[in-house]
Amino acid sequence: MALLMVQGTTSDAGKSTLVTALCRWARRQGLAVAPFKPQNMALNSAVTIDQGEIGRAQAVQAQAAGLAPHSDMNPVLLKPNSDTGAQVIIQGRAIGTMQALDYHHYKQTAREAVLQSCRRLQAQYPLLLVEGAGSPAEINLREGDIANMGFAEAVDCPVLLIADIDRGGVFAHLVGTLALLSPSEQARVRGFVINRFRGDLALLQPGLDWLEQRTGKPVLGVLPYVHDLHLEAEDAIQTRQEMTVEAQRxxxxxxxxxxxxxxxxxxxxxxxxxxxxxxxxxxxxxxxxxxxxxxxxxxxxxxxxxxxxxxxxxxxxxxxxxxxxxxxxxxxxxxxxxxxxxxxxxxxxxxxxxxxxxxxxxxxxxxxxxxxxxxxxxxxxxxxxxxxxxxxxxxxxxxxxxxxxxxxxxxxxxxxxxxxxxxxxxxxxxxxxxxxxxxxxxxxxxxxxVQVNYHARREQDIERLADLIEAHLDTRLLRELCGMSPQP
The missing domain is CATH 3.40.50.880 (Class I glutamine amidotransferase (GATase) domain)
Known part of the structure; x- marks a missing residue:
């Protein structure tokens, strides 16, 4: 049984997208795989096969893995109903509304639910692909963490760190995040993925070489900026629309x-x-x-x-x-x-x-x-x-x-x-x-x-993401991290 966790230097760095892509890529390798997100904060949710509630992104990742979504895939879901409070959903069921400080004290109980759900999925699938939340470098949230390194340390799993180069400052994001981790957490990071790159990779290569030399960790690859890609968002409202030639709209x-x-x-x-x-x-x-x-x-x-x-x-x-x-x-x-x-x-x-x-x-x-x-x-x-x-x-x-x-x-x-x-x-x-x-x-x-098949469109885009894994990431190292045998 293997676990591989994807954490990000920021929110919206591409964690959900990378886990979705890896779920479909692993499935292509013939491996039974399931997605897992210990803790999620989102107002977009889905109903699971066991009549529970999880984040919408995990339902899409389940589709990428060829599974029906299950409440164990996102055992803690926080749905904000004010600036300081949220409904707390544990293993698919709402247990009440908590203020931020109250939830901070509740984390130890939530941690047990997270580990229980993780163990149940591990008993069924040889590989879990785990998505972190926000950034592991949020110092104020480190105590009792169950969303990022706190979870990775508890289950002893390797971590990939992804950063969005389109925001700017990608090397500062990666090096700075690594610097704010403890020595054991730093050792857990097995490599970097750079997301949403536009331009000539040759111009980026000196920076990649510097990053590897500075940190001693490999860059698994650089994913390109992909136009017209649709995956359901956890929270941010997507306003970009498809171009159309229809006269009547x-x-x-x-x-x-x-x-x-x-x-x-x-x-x-x-x-x-x-x-x-x-x-x-x-x-x-x-x-x-x-x-x-x-x-x-x-x-x-x-x-x-x-x-x-x-x-x-x-x-x-x-x-x-x-x-x-x-x-x-x-x-x-x-x-x-x-x-x-x-x-x-x-x-x-x-x-x-x-x-x-x-x-x-x-x-x-x-x-x-x-x-x-x-x-x-x-x-x-x-x-x-x-x-x-x-x-x-x-x-x-x-x-x-x-x-x-x-x-x-x-x-x-x-x-x-x-x-x-x-x-x-x-x-x-x-x-x-x-x-x-x-x-x-x-x-x-x-x-x-004109009838449009939305499910077919989503499936097509998941396939595109898996193609990007094959084309742009070090699949030899990925296979190793996922517990797969080397390719012949």
Whole structure:
């Protein structure tokens, strides 16, 4: 059994991408491999095969490894609901909300869950590819660390350190990070990977030679900057869109609320050649659109108050008066109703907030979170839809008598307004099935829809990443670090 950990000099250095690439590369070598991230902080999550909740990036890594995602792949998930507090999810189940200092004291308990999940995966797979979080050089977080070197030391695994050259200062990032580690941690770093390089590698070579001489550690390779690569983000909202030659484009707007969650729901739209997707941030006016989507939220009442403070509630009413379509997903569904109750104070102070009043339903936040992978058909067309539910609220009201989705388990979900302008659903991943995406785009006003296979696109990009491993990294050393026999 082997473990190899990827840590980064900064957030967004490329850890998730490299682990995804290595999962597919190892699978190509015929090795059963699983991804693992001890601790993750993200508002983009996925429902697992065991009805748990993990970071979205680990679900993509599971796909790269040819596996269904499991809660053991990300045993600690922190979902921020304020600047200083987060919902704590252990092995797929929410155990409550903690302030940062409280969680710091809880880390020893979380550590046991991390090691337990790691041992279970090790019993099933000969190789675990482990992703760190942030940077191992964050001095204030070193005590009780379970996300980076604290985990690597506990399980005695080698580490690769990745840095993003596109940010600048790549040699300072690598040498500085190494310098801030303890001697045993420094010895654990077996090499460097440089990410997102543009230009002539010959011009970089003197720096690579210096780095190896200075540290005594090899550079396994330099990964190029890859254009038009799509992998679902852990948190950062990707705004770049595919180029298109389509004459007719549907204008879609998504307000970016302070605690927006699962914004990866909109990646299929961002990649669709007939959609002009705009994320509207604080201080921006809501532009003219064919479709406005209210996204999921980790703090629904607070985000609804923010929406009103921006004047976006009036923009939604104006949009509907002019015949525009409105879609609410999860927290967005709750906002569209008449009232949101949080009697237990799950997302803030206990209390109630008036909704937008656009659908005859009310929602109450409850301690038990609904976690389901589901399939069914989108009404009224009957298009096939798959997705997942991940919400604490339970909704009721007359609007639910005209549902948006009929599920295969004989339940229904969501609501449609009598005039056909509003759809609301608890389902995330709504646009991933080509048939459902096409049906929703037709509902929103696109006359002839080109069907785009989002899953095939993601699979294609995972394959591209594995090709980069073969072309640009030292696969001999990688095989050694992964416990594989040398190639003949």
């Amino acid at each position: 549907l204008r879609v707007c998504v307000p970016v609320l302070p605690r927006i969650s699962n914004h990866t729901d909109f990646d299929p739209l961002r990649l669709h050649p007939q959609v002009d997707l705009q994320f509207v941030g604080p201080g921006q006016a809501m532009p003219a659109a064919d479709l406005i989507i209210l996204p999921g939220s980790k703090s629904v009442r607070a985000d609804l108050a923010s929406l009103r403070a921006q004047g976006w509630d009036q923009a939604l009413l104006r949009h509907l008066r002019y015949g525009g379509k409105l879609l609410g997903i999860c927290g967005g569904l709750q906002m569209l109703g008449q009232r949101i109750d949080d009697p237990l104070g799950l997302e803030g102070a206990p209390g109630s907030s008036p909704g937008l009043g656009l659908l005859a339903l009310s929602s109450e936040l409850q301690a038990d979170k609904q976690l389901r992978r589901v399939s069914g058909c989108l009404l009224p067309e009957g298009a096939t839809v798959t997705g997942y539910e991940i919400h604490a609220g339970v909704s009721q009201g007359a609007a639910l008598a005209q549902p948006a989705v009929r599920l295969d388990d004989a339940r229904t979900d969501g609501a449609r307004s009598a005039d056909g302008q509003i759809i609301a659903t608890y389902l995330h991943g709504l646009f991933e099935q080509p048939e459902a995406c096409a049906a929703l785009l037709r509902w929103a006003g696109l006359r002839e829809v």
